[in-house]
Amino acid sequence: MLGEGILKGMAETAKNFFGSYVSKERLTTVEYPEERVPAAENARAFPFLVYDGPDWQAGLRCVSCQICEKECPPKCILIEKSKDKKPDYVGKPQFYPVRFDIDLSVCMSCQICVEVCPFDAIKMNTEFALATDDRFGGLLFSREKLAKSNEYYHSIHPTEAAEVDARLAEEKAKVEAKAKAAAEAAAAKAAVSASPAEGGN
Amino acid sequence: MSSGVQTKPEQLEGWNRPPVIAPEGEGELLEVAMGPHHPSTHGVFRMDVTLDGERVIGLKPVFGYLHRNHEKIAEQTSYLASMPYTDRLDYFCSLTNNWAYALAVEKLAGLDAPERAQYIRVILAELTRIQNHASAVGFLLQDMGASGTPLMYAFREREKILDLFEQLTGARMMCNFMRFGGCRVDATAGWLDGARKMVAGLPNFVDEFEALLSTNEILMARTQGVGVLKPDLAVNTGVSGPMLRASGVDYDLRKVDHYGIYDRFQFRVPLGEHGDIYDRYMVRVLEMRESIRILEQALKDVPAGPVMDPKAKSRGFRPKPGEAYGRIEAPKGELGFYLISDGTPNPYRYRVRPPSLINLTILEDMCLGHDVADVVLIFGSVDIVLGEVDR
Amino acid sequence: MVSTSFFTALDRIFFLLRDWLVGFLPVALRPAAGVLLGVIAIVAVFPGFFALTTVFERKGLGRMQNRLGPNRVGPFGFFQPVADGIKALTKEDVVPYRSDRIVHFLAPLVLVVTVFLGFAVLPMGRNMVLADMDAGLLFFFAMGAATELSIFMAGWSSHNKYSLLGAMRGIAQMISYEVVLLLSAVSVVMIGGSLSLSKIVEAQNSYSGVFPHWYIFTPWGFAGFVVFAIAATAETNRSPFDLPEGESELVAGYHTEYSGFKFALFFLGEYLAMFSISGLGTTLFLGGWSAPLSFFDFVPSWIWFFGKVMLSIFVFIWMRGTLPRLRQDQLMNFAWKFVLPFTLLNLFVTALWRFLGEGWLRWAVCSAILVAAWALMGRVGMRRKHFGPRSYRYAE
Numbered sequence: 008m009l010g011e012g013i014l015k016g017m018a019e020t021a022k023n024f025f026g027s028y029v030s031k032e033r034l035t036t037v038e039y040p041e042e043r044v045p046a047a048e049n050a051r052a053f054p055f056l057v058y059d060g061p062d063w064q065a066g067l068r069c070v071s072c073q074i075c076e077k078e079c080p081p082k083c084i085l086i087e088k089s090k091d092k093k094p095d096y097v098g099k100p101q102f103y104p105v106r107f108d109i110d111l112s113v114c115m116s117c118q119i120c121v122e123v124c125p126f127d128a129i130k131m132n133t134e135f136a137l138a139t140d141d142r143f144g145g146l147l148f149s150r151e152k153l154a155k156s157n158e159y160y161h162s163i164h165p166t167e168a169a170e171v172d173a174r175l176a177e178e179k180a181k182v183e184a185k186a187k188a189a190a191e192a193a194a195a196k197a198a199v200s201a202s203p204a205e206g207g208n
Numbered sequence: 209m210s211s212g213v214q215t216k217p218e219q220l221e222g223w224n225r226p227p228v229i230a231p232e233g234e235g236e237l238l239e240v241a242m243g244p245h246h247p248s249t250h251g252v253f254r255m256d257v258t259l260d261g262e263r264v265i266g267l268k269p270v271f272g273y274l275h276r277n278h279e280k281i282a283e284q285t286s287y288l289a290s291m292p293y294t295d296r297l298d299y300f301c302s303l304t305n306n307w308a309y310a311l312a313v314e315k316l317a318g319l320d321a322p323e324r325a326q327y328i329r330v331i332l333a334e335l336t337r338i339q340n341h342a343s344a345v346g347f348l349l350q351d352m353g354a355s356g357t358p359l360m361y362a363f364r365e366r367e368k369i370l371d372l373f374e375q376l377t378g379a380r381m382m383c384n385f386m387r388f389g390g391c392r393v394d395a396t397a398g399w400l401d402g403a404r405k406m407v408a409g410l411p412n413f414v415d416e417f418e419a420l421l422s423t424n425e426i427l428m429a430r431t432q433g434v435g436v437l438k439p440d441l442a443v444n445t446g447v448s449g450p451m452l453r454a455s456g457v458d459y460d461l462r463k464v465d466h467y468g469i470y471d472r473f474q475f476r477v478p479l480g481e482h483g484d485i486y487d488r489y490m491v492r493v494l495e496m497r498e499s500i501r502i503l504e505q506a507l508k509d510v511p512a513g514p515v516m517d518p519k520a521k522s523r524g525f526r527p528k529p530g531e532a533y534g535r536i537e538a539p540k541g542e543l544g545f546y547l548i549s550d551g552t553p554n555p556y557r558y559r560v561r562p563p564s565l566i567n568l569t570i571l572e573d574m575c576l577g578h579d580v581a582d583v584v585l586i587f588g589s590v591d592i593v594l595g596e597v598d599r
Numbered sequence: 600m601v602s603t604s605f606f607t608a609l610d611r612i613f614f615l616l617r618d619w620l621v622g623f624l625p626v627a628l629r630p631a632a633g634v635l636l637g638v639i640a641i642v643a644v645f646p647g648f649f650a651l652t653t654v655f656e657r658k659g660l661g662r663m664q665n666r667l668g669p670n671r672v673g674p675f676g677f678f679q680p681v682a683d684g685i686k687a688l689t690k691e692d693v694v695p696y697r698s699d700r701i702v703h704f705l706a707p708l709v710l711v712v713t714v715f716l717g718f719a720v721l722p723m724g725r726n727m728v729l730a731d732m733d734a735g736l737l738f739f740f741a742m743g744a745a746t747e748l749s750i751f752m753a754g755w756s757s758h759n760k761y762s763l764l765g766a767m768r769g770i771a772q773m774i775s776y777e778v779v780l781l782l783s784a785v786s787v788v789m790i791g792g793s794l795s796l797s798k799i800v801e802a803q804n805s806y807s808g809v810f811p812h813w814y815i816f817t818p819w820g821f822a823g824f825v826v827f828a829i830a831a832t833a834e835t836n837r838s839p840f841d842l843p844e845g846e847s848e849l850v851a852g853y854h855t856e857y858s859g860f861k862f863a864l865f866f867l868g869e870y871l872a873m874f875s876i877s878g879l880g881t882t883l884f885l886g887g888w889s890a891p892l893s894f895f896d897f898v899p900s901w902i903w904f905f906g907k908v909m910l911s912i913f914v915f916i917w918m919r920g921t922l923p924r925l926r927q928d929q930l931m932n933f934a935w936k937f938v939l940p941f942t943l944l945n946l947f948v949t950a951l952w953r954f955l956g957e958g959w960l961r962w963a964v965c966s967a968i969l970v971a972a973w974a975l976m977g978r979v980g981m982r983r984k985h986f987g988p989r990s991y992r993y994a995e
Contacts (some may be wrong), residue, residue: 008978009937009977009980010425010977011425015920016922019416023361023662023663027665027666035368036666047378048375049376116379117292118378119288123522134215238764247847247850314813331955349923353847353848353924354924357664357920364665374718426924429925429984429986432989480991490991579926580764580848585848
């Protein structure tokens with residue numbers, strides 16, 4: 008009969024009308040500033056630079072290899088390489104960025120910089136409320152603003168950070184073992200080279 | 209409906225020219241530029257409509273307002289750096305765009321996604337299809353003036369699907385998830401459980417949606433017999449996806465190409481008979497049901513294993529010189545990426561076959577002779593995203 | 600005994616209030632002042648009612664769509680209309696270049712004034728009617744017809760294609776449904792035997808047992824009410840008949856070029872029209888201010904009237920939340936080829952009802968005719984237009 012489908016539809020909306028008072032499944036609204044959904048662990052917003060230890064300048068993992076600068080699709084990263092070197096986490100002397108700027112107004116949160124970084128130096132933050140009234144400089148983040156501690160990284164992406172730490176520790180151990188072996192070999196060599204000298208004497 | 213469509217005797221019955229319609233009686237014709245600031249142009253799109261009263265006797269689609277130079281940019285950057293840009297083509301279905309591009313590059317470089325990655329891809333693509341179809345129907349009803357109720361129901365479910373996307377890929381819409389030779393991260397057991405729970409609630413949603421709409425007399429009156437697309441015209445103009453199947457042509461790349469692992473799942477392809485808006489609506493609803501079936505099967509037996517091809521590498525990716533065309537059945541139709549490699553890190557040629565644009569090319573044929581109100585509906589039933597039309 | 604007199608006083612509270620206020624004036628001025636007070640009350644109460652309804656509508660629609668609706672301004676969002684009003688007042692009043700400025704200015708005023716005039720004849724409670732005319736129904740329809748003028752004034756003067764199309768649609772639609780509206784009310788006049796709205800309510804204000812004699816509880820009354828509701832929705836340009844302002848097609852129809860307070864006046868006019876037509880429907884079919892069950896008689900009559908109007912407005916909102924919009928030709932087809940014949944048949948059935956005498960026979964005959972006619976006409980109409988549910992085939 009004419010009107011049947013209309014009545015069926017009206018019953019449906021009535022069901023939803025009452026349903027939204029009782030069922031959380033139906034009324035999924037989260038009233039944002041007061042309530043917030045915790046960010047998903049994988050959630051990503053904008054990149055930040057990880058540093059180890061207490062001093063951000065000394066502990067910055069970035070060695071300014073400039074791969075991310077090259078790979079960044081919208082080209083929002085600007086890196087200036089240092090002239091001198093400083094030791095990285097394994098103690099090997101490396102370059103460091105004297106300037107590391109990300110224009111967050113250009114960044115499209117694609118995470119490719121994170122993927123291509125061989126040093127686990129750049130990671131994605133979950134902080135998204137970055138609105139500012141400074142149109143030109145407000146979203147141009149320099150390395151001071153971008154640097155975040157490893158503890159912070161652990162607090163936002165615990166699983167991923169643990170994996171990264173384990174990998175770095177392994178590498179470090181490997182390097183240390185190698186260095187130790189090398190040192191031992193050197194020592195042995197030194198001892199060997201020293202002994203003929205001794206013998207020579 | 210077709211009474212107003214008069215074919216001039218000298219005009220050949222050809223597929224490549226829209227019918228010529230003569231205005232009835234005397235009086236001035238009204239030329240209205242619908243868009244780019246019109247509420248129902250789904251973005252920035254313009255239709256220069258010539259009206260005789262309220263009857264459309266001429267329609268010229270004008271697009272390009274959202275042109276972003278996607279293809280040329282892709283030729284200047286590395287293969288990987290184009291991946292996030294594909295998210296922004298059809299921003300409703302970023303994951304299927306990812307898949308199509310990944311498929312093309314995999315063909316080019318001879319990579320193969322491992323089993324588990326294939327399953328995850330299917331799950332994500334079908335979830336994308338469901339949320340796209342639900343929102344497409346919602347927008348169609350919005351164009352019909354339903355003050356947003358079906359759209360809100362669609363978005364309610366879409367939110368749940370996007371939550372799943374966020375948990376897995378890190379972003380709700382711009383997922384940037386698939387990689388050449390697999391997926392970026394693995395799905396945890398918890399995520400799969402969440403997906404199973406979500407999928408279990410979906411049939412209920414489709415039932416509700418259908419109870420609200422499918423037999424509604426106003427919807428049937430508005431959509432049946434309106435905007436008819438004949439199968440031969442559809443095939444000749446390269447229309448694909450639900451639009452083509454609503455016209456009764458059995459062509460679903462999941463069945464034709466067997467890309468991914470679609471040949472392992474039991475599902476059917478719903479076909480329309482009349483090729484009008486109602487058929488397009490129903491085909492989408494029925495496809496949602498079939499997608500739920502695929503999801504149930506896929507989520508039942510996701511194998512363990514890696515999600516990346518061990519041969520794949522993220523830095524210094526240079527495929528051998530050659531060309532490849534990868535295509536998938538995106539929710540809107542056949543989405544293809546054509547790539548030519550010259551051995552450098554950048555593609556020599558990068559071309560997108562966007563279903564939205566090609567499905568939109570026959571807008572005039574479908575609209576002529578109908579009312580202004582129908583133009584909006586027909587336009588809505590094509591289901592386009594301007595990001596993909598203009599690229 | 601005390602309670603009875605208390606409720607009687609409550610029922611007459613507005614009269615007591617008026618008499619008290621008028622008592623301060625010299626005797627010669629009292630009748631005029633009394634009428635003026637009534638007018639002021641209507642002009643004050645209904646816009647307030649309008650403000651409240653916009654909140655309720657948005658909240659109700661929100662809930663139907665699984666949203667919360669406005670809840671930020673004031674407690675539970677109830678100050679939202681205040682914020683909206685301030686916004687409308689502070690907006691720039693844009694008048695398009697080359698528009699007909701005078702007509703453009705007058706259109707919203709004409710709408711609001713004519714709609715307000717309709718309230719004069721509605722009995723909003725026992726004896727609560729501003730102008731108890733013998734031909735009140737006729738006056739109401741005359742005023743309702745005048746609103747069409749304002750829509751065309753707005754559409755014509757705006758010098759905008761969308762406005763013009765909207766106005767054309769509006770005129771066509773309102774004239775078509777005016778006929779239906781009138782004819783569905785005629786069946787009430789046939790039974791009630793009067794054009795005076797107060798007399799029509801009085802005729803329904805009796806009970807058999809506890810059940811009232813409202814016209815909606817008769818076959819012809821129910822059919823008449825359904826048709827009246829359809830026509831009223833079309834008359835007030837509410838969804839699913841909101842074509843004149845269909846936002847997805849015509850941007851905003853006839854009020855595309857209105858901004859600021861003029862737009863707010865159009866909005867006010869639309870809602871006031873909705874109230875007045877709901878009031879008329881209540882008066883004609885739902886027993887006006889009479890209580891739904893005889894033992895609720897003690898509740899003040901105006902509470903029943905406003906309660907019923909609120910209920911009808913909820914149905915308006917409910918329909919808006921559910922239904923998509925019709926197309927112009929379908930709307931006209933529906934009016935002239937379905938609703939109008941059905942209304943005419945309903946007039947015949949009303950006559951039958953009157954002359955078949957008391958008893959179950961007239962119930963059976965009248966219901967059967969109406970149900971059969973609705974089903975048959977609906978079916979034939981759908982078949983002729985080739986629409987209906989479909990089944991789909993699948994490719995494996």
